[in-house]
Amino acid sequence: MKEPQITPVIPKTAWVADTAVIRGNVTLGEDVSIWFGAALRGDEAPIRVGAQSNVQDGAVLHVSNGFPCVVGRRVTIGHRAIVHGCTVEDGALIGMGAIVLDGARVGAGAVVAAGAVVSPGMDIPPGTLVLGVPARVFGPLNEKQKQMGETAVANYLANKEAYRQGKF
Numbered sequence: 020m021k022e023p024q025i026t027p028v029i030p031k032t033a034w035v036a037d038t039a040v041i042r043g044n045v046t047l048g049e050d051v052s053i054w055f056g057a058a059l060r061g062d063e064a065p066i067r068v069g070a071q072s073n074v075q076d077g078a079v080l081h082v083s084n085g086f087p088c089v090v091g092r093r094v095t096i097g098h099r100a101i102v103h104g105c106t107v108e109d110g111a112l113i114g115m116g117a118i119v120l121d122g123a124r125v126g127a128g129a130v131v132a133a134g135a136v137v138s139p140g141m142d143i144p145p146g147t148l149v150l151g152v153p154a155r156v157f158g159p160l161n162e163k164q165k166q167m168g169e170t171a172v173a174n175y176l177a178n179k180e181a182y183r184q185g186k187f
Contacts, residue, residue, distance in 0.1 A: 027061070034179040039074075048072065048092065052179040061088070069094065069109065073175035078102070086121040095171040097133065105137070108145070112168040130164055132157075 027045040029035060036055040041047075043061035048070035053059065056077040059066050064082035069092035074080065077099040080088050086104025090096065094107050097115035104121035107113060111125045114133035119125060123137045126145030131137060135154040143149050148157040148164060181187060 025061070027059075034183050036076075036182075050176060050179070052175050054078075064088070064104065066090075071172060071176060072096070073172065073179075075100075075115075075175075083121050091127070093168070093172045095168055095175065110168055112171060128160070128165065128168065130160060130167060 025044045027041045029047050030049050032049045033047045033051040035041060035053045038055045039053045039057040041053065041059045044065040045059050045061040047068050050071045051068050052073045054074060054076045057074045059080045061082060063084045064087040066080050066082060066088040068090045071092060072090055072094040074096045075098045078096045079101045081103050082088050083104040088102060088104055089106045091107060091109035093110050095112045096102055097113055099116045100113045101118045102113060103119065105119045105123040107125045108127040110128040112130045113119060114131055116133055117131045117135045119131060119137040120139040122140040125131060125143045128146045129143045130148050132148065132150035135150050136152045137154045146160050148160055149155060150157050
């Protein structure tokens with residue numbers, strides 16, 4: 020007998036682009052936005068995306084057996100980033116094309132620079148900037164860097180509403 024299909028949980032306040040794909044054990048929080056071409060595949064473990072987070076165009080969230088993908092509140096996951104079987108805490112920003120691998124933890128408010136590769140199991144301290152391949156902690160965020168995440172969240176919340184209202 021075939022097992023019942025696991026259906027994603029998507030609240031009415033979330034917005035999912037028509038070309039995004041969400042399958043399996045995936046739960047989105049309130050006011051989350053999932054943009055064009057993004058893929059969230061919770062097949063081997065769950066994916067959780069916290070309230071007001073945004074998963075931008077072409078990003079991939081996936082899991083490994085024993086490694087769920089947990090994304091906190093007010094997180095930005097940039098275009099074409101890969102977030103795989105890891106934890107991204109509240110207010111963090113994952114830059115465009117960055118890769119965060121199994122068992123890694125991105126601390127609250129941290130920024131993973133565009134193109135960085137966060138190794139499996141790496142623990143990134145809160146409020147720090149990491150960059151490079153493999154990623155290394157560069158140091159604490161300056162004031163401008165601290166604002167990047169909040170600015171992105173505000174912009175994507177506004178964009179979500181504009182798309183919901185059919186302005187684009």
